[in-house]
Structures are given as structure tokens and as C-alpha cells.
Amino acid sequence: MPAVTQSYKSGNQLSAKSVLTWRIIQASVWVVGLVIFLSLIFYPSLGLLLFWNILIPVAPALFVVAVGIWRNVCPLATTNLLPRHFNLSKRKKMSITLQSKLQLVAILSLYFIVPLRHAILNRNGLATASLLTIAGITGFVMSFIFDWKSSWCSTLCPIHPVEKLYGGKTLVSMPNAHCEECVNCSLPCPDSTPSFHPSMAQKTIYHKIGGILTIGGLPGFIWGWFHVPDQLEITNWYNFFATYQLPLIGLVTSAAIYLFLQLFLKGKNERTLINIFAASGVSCYYWYRLPALFGFGSFADDGLLINLKNVLPSWSIIAITIATTLFFFWWIVLRKTKQKSWVVRPEYAAKHTSIDSQSFA
Numbered sequence: 001m002p003a004v005t006q007s008y009k010s011g012n013q014l015s016a017k018s019v020l021t022w023r024i025i026q027a028s029v030w031v032v033g034l035v036i037f038l039s040l041i042f043y044p045s046l047g048l049l050l051f052w053n054i055l056i057p058v059a060p061a062l063f064v065v066a067v068g069i070w071r072n073v074c075p076l077a078t079t080n081l082l083p084r085h086f087n088l089s090k091r092k093k094m095s096i097t098l099q100s101k102l103q104l105v106a107i108l109s110l111y112f113i114v115p116l117r118h119a120i121l122n123r124n125g126l127a128t129a130s131l132l133t134i135a136g137i138t139g140f141v142m143s144f145i146f147d148w149k150s151s152w153c154s155t156l157c158p159i160h161p162v163e164k165l166y167g168g169k170t171l172v173s174m175p176n177a178h179c180e181e182c183v184n185c186s187l188p189c190p191d192s193t194p195s196f197h198p199s200m201a202q203k204t205i206y207h208k209i210g211g212i213l214t215i216g217g218l219p220g221f222i223w224g225w226f227h228v229p230d231q232l233e234i235t236n237w238y239n240f241f242a243t244y245q246l247p248l249i250g251l252v253t254s255a256a257i258y259l260f261l262q263l264f265l266k267g268k269n270e271r272t273l274i275n276i277f278a279a280s281g282v283s284c285y286y287w288y289r290l291p292a293l294f295g296f297g298s299f300a301d302d303g304l305l306i307n308l309k310n311v312l313p314s315w316s317i318i319a320i321t322i323a324t325t326l327f328f329f330w331w332i333v334l335r336k337t338k339q340k341s342w343v344v345r346p347e348y349a350a351k352h353t354s355i356d357s358q359s360f361a
């Protein structure tokens with residue numbers, strides 16, 4: 001398909017006042033992130049509660065409704081993009097092949113890291129802080145080399161595959177509070193491409209494998225993950241690998257179902273299939289996560305925020321989980337909406353050609 005050229009008016013450029021407002025918001029959220037990070041080290045009980053039982057449970061719903069907000073204010077992104085904001089980056093253009101390889105690394109990292117929560121991260125503040133430190137240093141160093149979000153946010157970030165799967169029907173296109181001009185650093189740009197999904201790029205085998213692992217694998221992985229309790233003590237390798245067993249069985253099973261259904265569905269129907277898998281993933285997450293947060297979980301106090309078991313009747317939590325499931329299927333699968341991007345693409349830098357994402361399919 002030929003490249004589609006689209007001109008953008010200078011109206012897409014943020015005013016100085018808007019930039020200042022976004023910098024204040026980003027700095028405020030960054031400070032909140034720093035407080036959580038320091039709590040993980042010095043007050044681990046509080047840090048673990050804030051990070052795993054408040055911030056992380058809110059994230060999937062935010063990705064579904066308005067992922068652009070998170071893309072603008074994520075504290076890790078704010079940190080990692082500092083070299084680019086301060087003109088310290090070499091601004092290298094990353095090849096499409098390397099982008100696709102790093103995106104594959106991102107989804108594999110997600111599947112490696114999340115079971116570690118049962119093994120150690122959920123109960124060890126220092127381990128969680130170390131993980132965030134590794135992510136921060138990696139993205140920060142990458143930003144000295146590569147341009148804008150190709151350095152981390154749209155390639156290596158392990159959360160990014162989840163954003164891509166859940167964020168296909170965003171409510172609003174936010175202003176782009178990071179990129180001053182678009183230099184086509186990410187192709188296709190997940191932020192600026194309307195109705196983006198993980199299978200949109202098909203240029204390389206790494207794109208294709210990453211797309212299948214994300215769309216097909218995530219719902220089953222989530223289901224399997226919620227059937228594993230937190231390990232109080234990992235005494236041997238068998239216990240360690242046991243935390244991966246059910247998530248991986250779920251991943252392989254749902255990916256196989258996805259591949260099978262994909263054989264019969266093409267074009268618009270294929271997009272509906274992707275939406276169904278996205279809705280299944282996020283619904284499955286809250287189906288198990290909400291009861292655990294409020295004391296109705298399967299494994300004692302795993303993932304507990306506040307115990308309401310003696311306050312709320314058990315039917316109420318069932319009603320809430322059914323309501324969230326219905327909401328996500330309506331929002332992602334049934335709701336008719338105009339195609340929107342997560343954020344508005346800023347004006348192209350003069351020497352960069354505007355390229356529509358379709359040319360990467």
C-alpha cells in the first residue's frame with residue numbers, strides 16, 4: 001500500500017502555556033513516583049501497597065479509557081526522555097527491524113517479570129525497586145542514543161504491549177506532551193496512529209510473533225497468573241519455575257485459540273477478534289483482581305488493599321466484576337466510535353516525511 005501523506009497544521013503544536021502546564025503535571029506525577037520508589041526501599045509495606053495494589057490495578061482501566069494520559073505523565077517515561085528533552089540525545093533513527101526486535105523483547109520481558117511477582121516482587125520492596133531501577137537506567141541510556149519514544153516507551157517498555165492491546169478505542173486524543181516535533185522515530189507510531197493495535201505492524205517476523213504473543217497470549221496468561229498464590233519462600237528452583245507454569249499454559253492455550261480463529265477471520269472481522277481478546281484480557285484481570293483487592297480473593301491476603309469481607313455481602317463483589325466485564329466488552333468490542341489516536345501527532349519536523357501507519361502493514 002502506498003504511503004499516505006497527511007499535512008498537520010501548526011495548531012497541533014502546543015502553546016508555551018500548555019507545555020508549562022504539562023511540565024508541572026509531569027513533575028507532580030514524577031514526585032509521586034519518586035515517593036512510591038523511596039517507600040519501596042525504606043517503607044516496603046507502604047511502597048508495595050502503593051505500587052502493586054493501587055497504581056498497577058488502576059493502570060489497565062486507564063489504558064482502556066485514555067491511554068494517552070498515561071503516555072504523557074508516566075514517571076518512567078518522564079525520566080527516560082530527559083536526555084532527549086535536554087538535547088543530550090544523539091537522536092539516532094532506529095531501524096524498523098531493531099524496533100520490532102525490541103518490541104518482541106518487551107512482550108517476552110512482561111511474561112518473564114509478571115510471574116516474578118508471585119516469586120518475590122509482591123512481597124519484597126527492594127526487589128521491586130531494583131526492577132524499576134533497571135528499567136529506568138536502561139531507558140535513560142537508550143534515550144542518549146535514540147530519538148524520542150523509540151528509545152523506550154514504544155519499544156522496550158514491558159508495559160507497552162498492554163497499552164497496545166487495551167488502548168484501541170481511546171476516549172480522547174490527548175495533546176502530545178513529550179515530542180516537540182514528529183521525527184517519525186517510531187514506525188508506525190503507537191501514540192499518533194488512530195485505532196492502533198498490536199498487529200498493525202507486519203513488516204518483520206518479530207512484529208508478527210510479538211502481535212500473536214500480545215493479542216493471543218495475554219488473556220490466557222492473565223488467567224493462569226491469577227491461579228498461582230504468592231510464594232512466601234522460594235526454597236528451590238522447582239518452586240520458582242512453578243510460578244510460571246500456569247501463566248505459560250494459559251498463554252499457549254489462548255494464543256492457539258487466537259491463531260485458530262484468525263484462520264477464518266480477515267479484515268474487519270479480524271479487528272473484532274483482536275478487540276474480543278483485548279476485552280477478555282482486561283475483564284479477566286479485574287474479574288480476579290477486584291475481589292483480591294477487597295478481601296474476596298482465593299489466596300488469603302494476596303493482593304489485598306482493604307479487607308471488606310465482613311462489610312460487603314459476597315454477591316456485591318460478584319455484581320461488580322460482572323459489571324466491569326460487561327463494561328469492557330461494550331467499550332472495546334461493541335461501542336461504535338471514531339478512530340482516535342492516543343495523542344495528537346505534533347507537527348512533522350521539516351525534513352521528515354509524514355507516513356501513514358498503513359504503509360507498514
Ligand code: SF4
Pocket residue numbers: 148149150176179181182183184185186187189190191192345346
Ligand atoms: S509522535 Fe513522532 S516523534 Fe513522537 S513518538 Fe511518535 S513518531 Fe516519534
